Amino acid sequence: MLLPYLEKISEGYSxxxxxxxxxxxxxxxxxxxxxxxxxxxELGGNDFISxxxxxxxxxxxLKPCEMPEVKVLDFLKNVVLL
Known part of the structure; x- marks a missing residue:
């Protein structure tokens, strides 16, 4: 389900x-x-995903923290890691 999206993000900071x-x-x-x-x-801004x-x-x-699940899902599926 979402595990591949979570696994693409490295442990620690990225x-x-x-x-x-x-x-x-x-x-x-x-x-x-x-x-x-x-x-x-968001670097230099106010948005966040938790x-x-x-x-x-x-x-x-999946337990989003104080935000809609759709926002979290969109972030996980569309963030491009640098």
Missing amino acids: EGLYKGVKYGITKTTFSQGRSFKIYAK LNYYITSQNEL
Whole structure:
């Protein structure tokens, strides 16, 4: 499902372009790769993307933080890593 998009983002800090705007992206992995936290901040701006992603024995759960899921999905699918 979303795992390939999450795996393309490196652990730690990286940068990417989303809709022509540069973002600083921080990814932290927990529980031997079964949980991820991603926070992306628009560099020089106010926008941000924040999410948690959990892989359980039965399914995968996307938990956006204080924003619509559609915004998080669009970012994950369209960010171009630098």
